[in-house]
Amino acid sequence: MDFPINRRRVLTSIVGLGAATSLPLPAWARGESLSHARQGFGEVSGERIALTVDQHHFGVGGRKGHAVAVNGTVPGPLVRLREGQKVRIDVTNRLAEDTSIHWHGLLLPFQFDGVPGVSFPGIKPGETFTYDFPIRQSGTYWWHSHSGLQEQAGHYGPIVIESAKPDPRYDRDYVVLLSEFTPRHPHEIARLLKVGEHYFNRQMQTATEGDMPLKERLMWGGMRMNPRDISDVTGDTYTFLVNGHGPMDGLEYLFTPGERIRLRVINGSAMTFFNVRIPGVPMTVIAADGMDVSPVEVDEFQIATAETYDVIVTPPEGSHALVAEAMDRSGMGLASLTSHAGHRATPPKLREPVTLTMADMGMGSMDGAHGGAMNHDAHGGGHGGMDHSGMNHGGGAAMPAMDHGSMDHSMRDTSKLPPDVKVGPGLDMVAPMPMDRMDYPGLGLDKVKHRVLRYTDLKAARMNPHRMPTRSLEIHLTGNMERYMWSFDGKKFSAVTDDPIRFAYDERVRVKLVNDTMMAHPIHLHGHFFELVNGAAMMNQPLKHTVIVQPGSTATFDLTADEPGDWAFHCHLLYHMHAGMMQTVTVRPFPAPEEGA
Amino acid sequence: MTVRLIPLAPLMLAAAPLAAQDHSAHGDHSAHQQQPEEEPQAEDHSQHQQAPKPFVLPDMTQPQAMDHSAHTVGDVPAGPPPAEAFEGPQHAADRIFGEETMAEARAENHATHGDMKTGMLMVERLEARLGEGEDGYIWDMQGWYGGDIDKFVLKSEGEGEFGGGIEDAEVQALWGHAIGPFFDLQAGVRLDLEPETRSHLVLGVQGLAPYMWHVDGALFLSDRGDVTARIEGEYDQKITQSLIVQPRIELELAAQDIPERGIGAGITKIEPGLRLCYEIAREFAPYIGVEYEAKLGDTADIAKAAGEDPDGLKFLLGLRAWF
Numbered sequence: 039m040d041f042p043i044n045r046r047r048v049l050t051s052i053v054g055l056g057a058a059t060s061l062p063l064p065a066w067a068r069g070e071s072l073s074h075a076r077q078g079f080g081e082v083s084g085e086r087i088a089l090t091v092d093q094h095h096f097g098v099g100g101r102k103g104h105a106v107a108v109n110g111t112v113p114g115p116l117v118r119l120r121e122g123q124k125v126r127i128d129v130t131n132r133l134a135e136d137t138s139i140h141w142h143g144l145l146l147p148f149q150f151d152g153v154p155g156v157s158f159p160g161i162k163p164g165e166t167f168t169y170d171f172p173i174r175q176s177g178t179y180w181w182h183s184h185s186g187l188q189e190q191a192g193h194y195g196p197i198v199i200e201s202a203k204p205d206p207r208y209d210r211d212y213v214v215l216l217s218e219f220t221p222r223h224p225h226e227i228a229r230l231l232k233v234g235e236h237y238f239n240r241q242m243q244t245a246t247e248g249d250m251p252l253k254e255r256l257m258w259g260g261m262r263m264n265p266r267d268i269s270d271v272t273g274d275t276y277t278f279l280v281n282g283h284g285p286m287d288g289l290e291y292l293f294t295p296g297e298r299i300r301l302r303v304i305n306g307s308a309m310t311f312f313n314v315r316i317p318g319v320p321m322t323v324i325a326a327d328g329m330d331v332s333p334v335e336v337d338e339f340q341i342a343t344a345e346t347y348d349v350i351v352t353p354p355e356g357s358h359a360l361v362a363e364a365m366d367r368s369g370m371g372l373a374s375l376t377s378h379a380g381h382r383a384t385p386p387k388l389r390e391p392v393t394l395t396m397a398d399m400g401m402g403s404m405d406g407a408h409g410g411a412m413n414h415d416a417h418g419g420g421h422g423g424m425d426h427s428g429m430n431h432g433g434g435a436a437m438p439a440m441d442h443g444s445m446d447h448s449m450r451d452t453s454k455l456p457p458d459v460k461v462g463p464g465l466d467m468v469a470p471m472p473m474d475r476m477d478y479p480g481l482g483l484d485k486v487k488h489r490v491l492r493y494t495d496l497k498a499a500r501m502n503p504h505r506m507p508t509r510s511l512e513i514h515l516t517g518n519m520e521r522y523m524w525s526f527d528g529k530k531f532s533a534v535t536d537d538p539i540r541f542a543y544d545e546r547v548r549v550k551l552v553n554d555t556m557m558a559h560p561i562h563l564h565g566h567f568f569e570l571v572n573g574a575a576m577m578n579q580p581l582k583h584t585v586i587v588q589p590g591s592t593a594t595f596d597l598t599a600d601e602p603g604d605w606a607f608h609c610h611l612l613y614h615m616h617a618g619m620m621q622t623v624t625v626r627p628f629p630a631p632e633e634g635a
Numbered sequence: 636m637t638v639r640l641i642p643l644a645p646l647m648l649a650a651a652p653l654a655a656q657d658h659s660a661h662g663d664h665s666a667h668q669q670q671p672e673e674e675p676q677a678e679d680h681s682q683h684q685q686a687p688k689p690f691v692l693p694d695m696t697q698p699q700a701m702d703h704s705a706h707t708v709g710d711v712p713a714g715p716p717p718a719e720a721f722e723g724p725q726h727a728a729d730r731i732f733g734e735e736t737m738a739e740a741r742a743e744n745h746a747t748h749g750d751m752k753t754g755m756l757m758v759e760r761l762e763a764r765l766g767e768g769e770d771g772y773i774w775d776m777q778g779w780y781g782g783d784i785d786k787f788v789l790k791s792e793g794e795g796e797f798g799g800g801i802e803d804a805e806v807q808a809l810w811g812h813a814i815g816p817f818f819d820l821q822a823g824v825r826l827d828l829e830p831e832t833r834s835h836l837v838l839g840v841q842g843l844a845p846y847m848w849h850v851d852g853a854l855f856l857s858d859r860g861d862v863t864a865r866i867e868g869e870y871d872q873k874i875t876q877s878l879i880v881q882p883r884i885e886l887e888l889a890a891q892d893i894p895e896r897g898i899g900a901g902i903t904k905i906e907p908g909l910r911l912c913y914e915i916a917r918e919f920a921p922y923i924g925v926e927y928e929a930k931l932g933d934t935a936d937i938a939k940a941a942g943e944d945p946d947g948l949k950f951l952l953g954l955r956a957w958f
Contacts, residue, residue, distance in 0.1 A: 136743070149731045155744035157728055159736045186747050233755040233957075237917055244873035259846040262817060450816070463784060463813035510711035518816050520843055523783050530749030530783075535741050540720035548711045604727040618749025627722040628730070 075107035077282040079195055079215075082109070083118040085125055089139065091161075091183075092132040096192060096219065099277045099284035103221035105192040106133065106183070112282050113215050113306060114181075114195030121176040121202040127169040129161060136160040136185050139169070140564070140606075141197065142344060143179035143328050143583045146171040148603025151564050153184045155535070156606050156622055160185055176201035177328025178302040178346045180215070187224035190308040190612055198302060199328075207324060208300035208350055212291050216314075216341070216362045216371050217306045218276035219284070224308075224612075231270055231522045231613055238274045241366060241391040242266050250393060261449050263467070263556055265394040267519060268481060270557075270613060271309045273369025278310065280362060285372035288382055295355040295377050300324075302348050305341045308612035311365035311558065311586075313340050313483060314347075316358050316375060317386055321349035323491060329567060329581040330499035339491035340365065340480030342560035344584045344610035347491075351375070359383035365481055365558075367391050392482035398556050399449065400469020400590025455554075459514050460528035464618075466518040469554050475591040476572040481558060493572045493593075496580035502569055504577050507548035507596050513539070515587055515609070515619070517555040523617055524555075524609065530618025531608075538622035539607065541599035550594045553587040559614065560584050561593075563623060564605040568595035584610060599625045754780030755957055762953025763797075764926070768944065771796045779811065786811040788821055793829065804828040807837055818842030825855060830896070834858045844868070862890035863898075879920070881910040892933065897941065899933020912955055924951035 075094035082089070089108050096105035096112050108114030119125055131137045138160050140152035150169045154160030161167040182194035196213045220227065230237045243250060243266055250258075250265065258265050283289040293299050301321075303314055315321075315338035323334045325348035333350075341347055355377045362371035367388050374383040450468050452461045459465075479490035517524045525531075541547060548571065551561055562584040569579035571594040579596060587593040608620035724730060729737050746752075756778035764771045777790040788811045793804035809823030818840050825835040839853025852866040869883040887904040908926030915921070929946035930938050938945040 148727060155737070155740040159728075159732050159740040160743075228751065229753045229755075232751070232753050234917060240876045242873055242876060244875055246875055256846070262843050262845060262847060463816050466816035507711045509716070510713050512713065520817060521783055521813070525749070532745035532749035535744065536725060540716040542717040542719040545717060545720070602727075616747060616751065620748050624720070624727065626720050628724075628727050 075105045075110055075112045075192060077112065077287070079111045079113050079115045079282065080109065081116040081118055085123060087117065087125060087127045088130070089114065089127060090130045090132060091137045091139075091188075091193060093134075094192070098219050098279065098282075099286050101219060101221040101277050103219075104223055105219075106137075106188045107192045108139075108195060112192035112219070113217060114193065116195060116213060117181060117197045119173050119197065119199045121173055121199055124172045125170075128166050129169065130166040131161040131163055133188075134163055136162055137188060137193070138183055138185045139181050139193075140184040141169070141179065141181050142562075143177075143346070144171075144197070145174045145565065145567075145601065148565060148601065148605060151603075151605065153564065153606040156604050157564075173199055175199060175328065177325055177330075178213075178304060178348050179328050180304045180306050180344075180346065182306065184606070187228060187308075187612060187616060190218075190220065190224040190227070192219070194306045196302070196304055196306070207298065209297040210293060210299045212299060212301050213281065214291075214301050214303045214314075214360065214362075214373070215279075215281050215306050216304065216310075216312050217279045217282075218271075218308060218310055219279055220271075220275045220277075222275055227271060227275070228613055228616055231617075235520075236264060236267065238270065238272045239264075239266060239366075240272065240274050241268075241368060243393070248393065261399075261467075262520065263399070263449075264519070266391060267394070267556060268366035268392050269310060269364065269368065270522075270611070272366055273364060276310065276364075276369060278307075278312075278362060278364060278369050278371035280360070280371045280373045283373070285370060285385070289373040290379065290382075291360065291373060291375045292379055293353060293375065293377055295353070297352065299351050299353070299375070300348060301351060301360075302346065303341060304346045305343050307343050309343065311340055311342050311480065311560075312362040312371065313338060313365060313480070314360075314362050315339075316351060316353070316360050319351050319353045319358050319375070320489075321351050323495075324348050324350055324499075326496050326580055327567070327582040327584060331580055332497045332499050332578075334491065334495045335489065336491045336495070337488035338483065338486065340483055340586075342558070342584060342586045342610070343612075344560050344562050345582075345586075353377075357381040357383035359385045361385060363388065365392065367482065389482070394481070394556055394589060397473070397475070397591070398481075398589035400467075400472045400554070455514065456512055458527055459516065462528060463521065464518050464523040464525050464530065465516045465528045465554065466520065467554055467556065469552065469590040472552050472554075472590055472592045474594065475588040476570065476593065478588050478591070480586070481589075493570055493580075493586075494574075496570065496572060497574045497578040498569070498580050501577045502579060502581070503598075505546050505598065507546045509545065510548045510550065511539075512550045512552060515551060515553045515555055515559050515561070517557070517614075517619070519556070522613075524614040524619035525617075526607075526619060526621050531615075531620035532618060534621060538604065538624040541597070541623065541625045543602050543625055543627060544598065544600050546596060546598045548594060548596050550592055551585070551587045552592050553589060556589045557611075558589055559587050559619070560610040561587055561608070562610045563597070563607050565601045565603065566597060566599065566605070568597040570595050599623075601625055602628050750782060752780065752782050754778065754786075757955075757957040759955055760953055761956070762922075762924075762951045764794075764949040764951055766947050766949040768947065769796045769799065771799075771802075781811070784813045786819070788823070801829050803830065809837060809839075811841070814840075815842075817844070821853065847871070861893050863893075863903075864888040864890075877914045879912045879914065881912060881922070881924075883908045883910065883926075889934075897934065897937045899937055901932040901934070903932070903934040904928070904930050908951070910951060910953070918957050920955045922951070922953050922955060924953070925949065926951055 094107040151157040179197040357376035476493040567581035760775040773794040775792040788809040790807040795801040807825040809821040811819040827833040835855040885906040910924030912920040912922035935945035
């Protein structure tokens with residue numbers, strides 16, 4: 039492709055806010071006052087990088103508030119690295135509280151992983167901490183604070199690591215960093231989640247909204263559960279951002295027709311799953327969580343908090359809406375992918391709110407439930423459908439036909455739990471029949487009429503070593519919606535800081551996550567890539583650092599624990615982690631201190 | 636396991652053309668099919684079966700077919716980690732940054748990863764009650780502060796007449812302790828300020844009952860040895876996202892006659908009501924409503940003997956607010 043613009047420079051100038059000239063931006067938004075963080079980000083690269091964390095104000099789309107910004111922008115700067123280089127990153131804390139930076143998805147010595155209390159002490163006010171590690175990988179990642187709730191306030195940014203060899207798959211390269219901004223202080227949000235009931239949910243079923251029959255409404259009410267509990271924090275307080283720009287800001291990604299554009303989609307939000315699509319433009323997924331996968335063409339994909347997907351698009355001439363719709367449909371992030379500077383694409387309307395189903399309660403297959411048949415139709419194409427038919431016919435003995443309406447299943451039968459799960463007020467549900475749902479495209483996307491990415495579509499592009507796991511481990515995701523308590527195995531992190539999940543160095547373990555809650559949780563393991571047990575041949579199981587465990591369902595991964603040290607393992611929904619849904623994973627024996635330090 | 640897998644293969648093949656018909660979704664896997672290493676799942680089985688390892692994991696390509704009731708995953712044994720996983724110091728970072736420094740950091744982590752303390756003050760009902768007799772008012776509020784399991788709870792309620800004085804007023808100070816996912820046990824003391832000073836011990840439960848009823852029930856033992864009880868239940872039915880109909884019922888009981896308060900043993904009072912609230916903000920909802928208030932049994936007889944009307948209908952004008 040003969041294209042004059044240097045790829046790196048395109049990314050740096052990240053798109054002109056085509057609207058910068060036409061919008062009446064206040065002075066601070068043009069970067070004239072240091073006390074206000076600018077939207078978007080610059081770039082830092084090389085072997086020596088300096089980042090400064092400071093208090094700022096930030097505003098977007100009429101919402102203004104407090105921000106924690108790095109190098110004066112929200113998001114913070116793009117950290118551009120090259121596979122094989124070494125990097126020293128000085129992080130200076132100008133806040134009045136401790137801070138930290140976690141390099142999300144990077145393989146590095148554990149003491150530079152940036153989790154206070156787990157990998158290091160944190161960075162005190164006024165101090166500078168130097169991270170120092172070699173770059174052993176390539177791909178799309180991100181960084182963020184792991185201290186308190188700073189990430190919500192703007193303390194995050196993208197990482198792009200160029201591969202050691204040239205990559206001929208694309209002509210243009212853009213970062214699409216999705217996040218949220220709220221004018222509320224994150225501690226206020228944490229409190230409202232504890233004390234208010236569904237405080238941010240403005241899409242509840244009411245007498246006049248929602249088409250669920252009365253019988254089912256009564257059943258949900260009987261269980262004290264809310265079928266519209268899709269997202270804890272919503273567009274009621276969030277403005278959804280693309281590279282720090284709100285939907286009305288007119289962010290543009292410019293292209294020349296015929297170009298292959300690599301979009302590095304990063305979900306750097308605190309609490310939001312996004313449905314990403316460019317109506318009329320198919321996307322070819324080439325990497326998941328930074329790791330290359332065999333190309334898969336889709337029309338839409340759901341990206342959980344902390345996941346990344348790289349897609350290649352070749353849009354025809356014109357302006358195309360790049361839509362990042364919040365999973366609960368309470369708002370969207372928006373940008374224009376356009377071949378004409380200044381032409382904004384018309385965004386599609388928000389789709390109808392999502393309602394949970396029996397499967398999300400962990401009631402197994404959807405047979406007999408409302409919409410059950412529909413669900414199967416939707417799965418009819420591709421691997422998913424096969425899995426279902428296998429389940430319903432081949433594996434019929436294990437799946438007795440269920441009359442869901444009769445509610446035979448106790449929703450809190452604690453005898454189904456392994457003995458190491460603590461049963462207490464923090465556990466409001468036990469999924470009676472949790473199923474693996476690797477073939478599920480995500481809440482609200484199982485009935486759409488176009489191609490949606492599923493985990494079963496992902497296959498590692500490079501072969502993994504073929505090794506059988508020698509041990510299995512089951513971890514339950516537990517919670518109490520009403521009290522807003524979240525934990526692993528019924529125990530909050532504050533209760534188990536001295537009782538980590540243990541792996542021997544180089545041990546290969548099959549880990550099954552069982553979600554005993556009705557929310558989807560993106561579970562992230564630091565310092566490693568695990569292989570999703572998604573139906574692909576073992577050597578092609580896709581490598582990921584974050585996996586969605588669907589409501590009332592299971593997800594399984596194979597982990598080769600080959601990075602010694604203590605690592606954080608947690609739900610990447612920020613307020614779930616804050617409520618205790620976190621653990622330490624320890625991989626031993628540790629390296630000798632001289633090597634490590 | 637092979638027995639199960641073999642019949643699956645034709646099913647998969649059969650499913651493929653159907654998929655193409657039904658659905659553009661995922662029907663378009665031509666890209667996959669063109670690449671030899673990406674054969675459909677049937678291919679994966681053979682790969683596993685040819686693997687040099689002596690056993691085959693049954694659920695490798697069919698996670699759906701697993702026995703999900705089991706706590707082990709497939710044939711891989713569960714069990715404790717190997718001994719090496721217990722080697723070394725308690726925490727890896729201690730050796731690099733010092734035990735003391737890391738201990739401090741871990742202590743700080745507790746508050747930010749589970750041990751958050753918070754609280755609120757809720758005015759559930761602050762209302763004018765307009766009826767046939769005198770117009771009156773009531774207040775009913777509670778506040779709490781604490782963590783997930785243990786809380787300090789303060790409650791106050793009372794009533795009076797416009798132009799008259801306060802007729803009833805009480806304050807409760809309680810320790811709340813979570814006894815299950817939905818209910819707290821509450822124990823403490825209650826002090827009546829009106830109609831006369833009297834103290835009680837309180838034992839109650841508060842929480843969310845099935846069908847989303849908020850329930851608050853308590854037993855009271857007074858300093859004169861009288862045992863009484865009170866049960867309240869309320870339910871929020873949303874009409875729209877902001878308009879809420881709230882049925883509410885309150886029941887009072889006494890184990891014995893309490894002549895100085897005009898109370899006879901048995902169910903002493905019932906108050907069913909219906910409120911229509913509008914949430915201007917989540918924290919601020921004015922409402923209108925009606926409530927029927929009736930003294931029952933001996934208590935009603937005592938009221939009648941005193942020349943009072945034992946029951947009546949009240950129109951309500953009030954506010955629900957919290958901070």
